[in-house]
Amino acid sequence: MLPGISIAQPTILVFGDSLSAGYGIAREASWPNLLQQELRRDHPQYAVVNASISGETTSGGLRRIGPALQQHRPAIVIIELGANDGLRGAAIAETERNLSALITQARKANAKVLLLGIQIPPNYGLDYAKQFRKLYAKLAKRHRVALVPFMLEGIAPEQFQADNLHPNAEAQARIMRTVLEELKTLL
Numbered sequence: 001m002l003p004g005i006s007i008a009q010p011t012i013l014v015f016g017d018s019l020s021a022g023y024g025i026a027r028e029a030s031w032p033n034l035l036q037q038e039l040r041r042d043h044p045q046y047a048v049v050n051a052s053i054s055g056e057t058t059s060g061g062l063r064r065i066g067p068a069l070q071q072h073r074p075a076i077v078i079i080e081l082g083a084n085d086g087l088r089g090a091a092i093a094e095t096e097r098n099l100s101a102l103i104t105q106a107r108k109a110n111a112k113v114l115l116l117g118i119q120i121p122p123n124y125g126l127d128y129a130k131q132f133r134k135l136y137a138k139l140a141k142r143h144r145v146a147l148v149p150f151m152l153e154g155i156a157p158e159q160f161q162a163d164n165l166h167p168n169a170e171a172q173a174r175i176m177r178t179v180l181e182e183l184k185t186l187l
Contacts, residue, residue, distance in 0.1 A: 016052035017055065038176065
């Protein structure tokens with residue numbers, strides 16, 4: 001839980017991988033932390049809990065979601081997973097099943113869901129990358145959940161770390177604004 005948060009506040013659970021865990025930057029500079037700061041102004045009743053883990057896959061997330069939902073009892077779950085599945089060439093159908101199960105579990109826990117889409121480089125071919133990109137919109141439509149089609153929309157090449165995969169600290173405010181734009185509909 002982020003500093004200065006009361007247990008009685010409704011929780012927004014950020015459930016993701018390194019893109020949300022703040023890989024390579026100070027945790028305070030990560031977009032979930034910036035989101036908490038932003039919400040303190042307009043929606044101070046919400047607490048942001050960042051349960052993201054660098055390297056997490058959808059199958060790892062599926063193993064962790066139950067206990068996280070039970071512990072935090074979130075009003076809203078932001079699901080940001082799949083990038084590591086795509087970078088490892090996991091079967092699209094498996095990633096889809098896992099994301100679908102994550103959404104279903106969050107909704108069964110009476111949480112609203114915001115799904116954050118990601119795109120991957122064409123390492124496994126253009127067809128794979130295209131199918132992967134379509135996956136998030138397909139799931140959002142099927143489950144009728146809110147969607148950010150591409151969470152890294154508008155991040156300039158120079159705003160990535162040396163690995164060209166992880167946004168730097170400068171990019172985090174842009175990511176936060178992109179997420180917040182859709183999150184506002186759930187608050």
